[in-house]
Amino acid sequence: MTGPAILLLLAGLGAIAWVSARARALRLQTVARATGRRDAVHSLPGYHGWYVALWTLIPAAIFLAVWANVVPGLVTQSVLADPAAQSLPLDGFSRSAILGEARAIASGDQAGAFNPLSQGLVEPYAQALNKYGVAGGVLALVLAFAGGAYAFTRIRPDFRARTRVERLVMASLLIASLIAIVTTVGIVASLLWESFRFFSMVNPIDFLFGTKWSPQSAAMGYGNDDAFGAVPLFWGTIFIGAIIAMIVAIPLGLMSAIYLTQYASPTVRKWMKPTLEMLAGVPTVVYGYFAALTIAPALRDFAVAIGIHGASSESALAAGLVMGVMIIPFVSSMADDSIAAVPQSMRDGSLAMGATTSETIRKVLIPAALPGVVGGVLLAVSRAIGETMIVVMAAGLAANLTVNPFASVTTVTTQIVQLLTGDQEFDSAKTLAAFALGLVLFIVTLLLNIVALRVVKKYREAYE
């Protein structure tokens, strides 16, 4: 029996369980109503239906999930017990290659064998697969029936099916939210593990404070010393994401927020705000295009024209400017929220003193909204330093430690992309460096986010 067939069958069983349980509860309800007690049946018939259906499906589903993970091991064991397996080589790699091929043929994914040894194992494999498949299917169906029958016998007028179903709904919601958390933990764990391996090859001090970044030379056998100094990358990231981009995004974002909250008429606001927020929806690769093909060459020509040395066709300025534009909606919508959250009474108070609108904005609204604005800027910075596509396309690969905005610099994210694209061996320091960089980036953005959210939260409470 194949997997999809079993699942379909189970779904059918669940539907039958729902219909029949509901029908039974309905009958009970009718009987109870006839005796004149309308509260005689605790839960609505639909809840009884769900209760029985869930009892039919969930145990069987859990069993199948576990079974799917256990079966490959069992199958391999039984194949190895077959006389045909005695001739297999003992060496692990070729052995598992042969087994894999036999399995692929047996399950119909592959037409013929390259290795004659695997041809002999196809038959035992097919048998074992079939055996365990049927066993699993039968067990699942038995479980479904058992669960359904157990639940069905519990349908009584005073049975609290609704409470049980509600509890189950809650549990499933909890699981849904746990999945996101568990995934995060898993990612962090893998980052930590790979970084740990990297740091066993490269001294963390050299990594964090070294100023020479040339992983290629390390890969070519010149040794790991001095090759993984990440300071140029950190500098490039900060230069582009936290300095140039913010010089663009903070004033523009703040001013547009002020205009939208204080000056714009409702009609203008209705059109401008969504338009501005559309900027945030443009795929970053499009910005990357724009930065690499339009802005960067223009800046290079400009720099050459005014005689700046070291101007490159990929520059920190191009990437930073475009990233700044991309970030504007983040800053402006956070600033917008926090300015709008300053109570109207504060504004009235200032206007009633004879202050003009702009005095009120400068002296009352902005100071009062400042924590929220700062929180927004921190979130924007954390977004900017994690941004990849624009810098990959427009910032360049040369790990220069320079303050010349027209020169090419590289960032943490760009280097991660460089280190991990293409075929890589996962035991060299060069590849593992990507994980260490990822870890640093993760920690920094996490801290920025925590600080930003705290600041914003504290501020929100101030006026409530």
Place this chain on the structure above:
Amino acid sequence: MTPMTEEQINLTIDNPKMSARDVKVFYGEKQAIKGVSIDVGMDHVTAFIGPSGCGKSTFLRTLNRMNDTVASARVEGEITLDGENIYAPSMDVVQLRARVGMVFQKPNPFPKSIYENIAYGPRIHGLAAGKADMDVIVEKSLRRAGLWEEVKDRLHDSGTALSGGQQQRLCIGRAIAVEPEVILMDEPCSALDPIATAKIEELIHELRGRYAIVIVTHNMQQAARVSQRTAFFHLGDLVEYGVTSDIFTNPRQERTKDYITGRYG
């Protein structure tokens, strides 16, 4: 339209500080004030009373053009300050609001220090020549607001850390600091406890004569306690205006009488 009868003869007073003539206020299509004429004098506290939604706060806000901040609001008629029409194009609203200060229903100190709250207005209008000058203004304003003794040792603490009553006196001090001629108070005690309310009322007594004070209140006892003249508003009309003791002991209009005796409101 309420007929203009001899009962409303008290409408005008000698030497008015501000006078309104046939003032109508619209919010979009809706008319909130239906032709109000009234004089406000320098020597007494004027109370506006009336049930919720009667237009008394709306009318108060026309006196320093705070309705300008409401996009849909439109004001017709004439309001003068010392004989000068405040809705004339030549009138600078910034100057007007410096002369006609306002205290709001809920204390709304800026999230700045006590000192900075008071210094805010003088700084905007350039009233202080230097730090020493500003110190004098701050102390004088806080003294007049009856808050100096309580806060003189912590002038640089945040204004929002004060109690509600102190905050409201801070807001009064803030309004006083720009040397206004008229102070409008929009239910200044409605968010305060009875003790804080008593302090504000006492303060209003002390400020009388120095400023023309107009106070909107829900509380008829308060109107009776603090004011010398009372105007009763109902459904956008000014029903009756006169000496406070007359209004409360001998109302001429049926509606006023009903309101004061608690028939509605």
